[in-house]
Amino acid sequence: DAGVIQSPRHEVTEMGQEVTLRCKPISGHNSLFWYRQTMMRGLELLIYFNNNVPIDDSGMPEDRFSAKMPNASFSTLKIQPSEPRDSAVYFCASSSGQPGKLPQHFGDGTRLSIL
Amino acid sequence: GESVGLHLPTLSVQEGDNSIINCAYSNSASDYFIWYKQESGKGPQFIIDIRSNMDKRQGQRVTVLLNKTVKHLSLQIAATQPGDSAVYFCAENGSPGNQFYFGTGTSLTVIP
Numbered sequence: 001d002a003g004v005i006q007s008p009r010h011e012v013t014e015m016g017q018e019v020t021l022r023c024k025p026i027s028g029h030n031s032l033f034w035y036r037q038t039m040m041r042g043l044e045l046l047i048y049f050n051n052n053v054p055i056d057d058s059g060m061p062e063d064r065f066s067a068k069m070p071n072a073s074f075s076t077l078k079i080q081p082s083e084p085r086d087s088a089v090y091f092c093a094s095s096s097g098q099p100g101k102l103p104q105h106f107g108d109g110t111r112l113s114i115l
Numbered sequence: 116g117e118s119v120g121l122h123l124p125t126l127s128v129q130e131g132d133n134s135i136i137n138c139a140y141s142n143s144a145s146d147y148f149i150w151y152k153q154e155s156g157k158g159p160q161f162i163i164d165i166r167s168n169m170d171k172r173q174g175q176r177v178t179v180l181l182n183k184t185v186k187h188l189s190l191q192i193a194a195t196q197p198g199d200s201a202v203y204f205c206a207e208n209g210s211p212g213n214q215f216y217f218g219t220g221t222s223l224t225v226i227p
Contacts, residue, residue, distance in 0.1 A: 004158075033214070042217065042218075042219045042220065043159070043204065043220075045214055045215075048214060056214060091158050093158075093159075099214055100147065100208035100209075100214055100215060101147060101208070103149055103161045103164055104149075104161075104215060105161065106151075106158030106159045106160070107158050108156070108157050108158045109157075109158050
């Protein structure tokens with residue numbers, strides 16, 4: 001079975017550039033989550049969607065970050081303009097049922113480096 | 116926000132020994148808990164879960180114990196193998212929002 005698919009796996013770009021991270025959740029899952037992982041702050045929830053609708057975006061650092069879920073099989077996380085402090089591993093996860101009631105399944109992440 | 120902490124940030128065990136990884140959670144309203152394993156370069160992988168109406172659940176070589184009185188969760192790995200070397204996270208669902216809150220992680224190293 002296909003798991004959560006993220007692309008690209010690695011991204012290196014210069015500060016000021018736009019970065020777009022992509023996620024394909026597991027088919028049939030109705031909740032999608034974007035996380036950021038750093039050594040200093042661990043795993044942080046940025047935003048999550050339920051049935052393609054953003055439910056909680058309180059973890060989004062600032063207006064430079066935006067996320068969309070145009071349909072049940074695709075989501076993007078965009079950073080514009082990017083800054084060096086955005087360097088981290090970004091994970092996408094999906095789950096079925098009500099959020100918090102069943103396990104989330106994670107992709108293998110996008111390692112983002114902003115120079 | 117929620118606070119999920121681990122007592123031991125690092126743990127080294129001999130191959131074949133049993134491992135115990137501990138986690139303290141903060142929200143007494145949490146009713147669902149998960150242990151994840153994260154290997155280098157990969158995303159967190161589901162290991163085992165437990166709901167608050169249970170105090171013990173067993174899987175293959177793994178057991179999760181839940182003590183709601185002291186808000187403590189533990190993961191026991193029997194006959195630890197080199198492939199068990201990874202970072203282990205606990206997560207609670209907390210409230211509000213029914214999102215998951217993750218601990219800081221414990222790094223387990225298995226010595227051959």
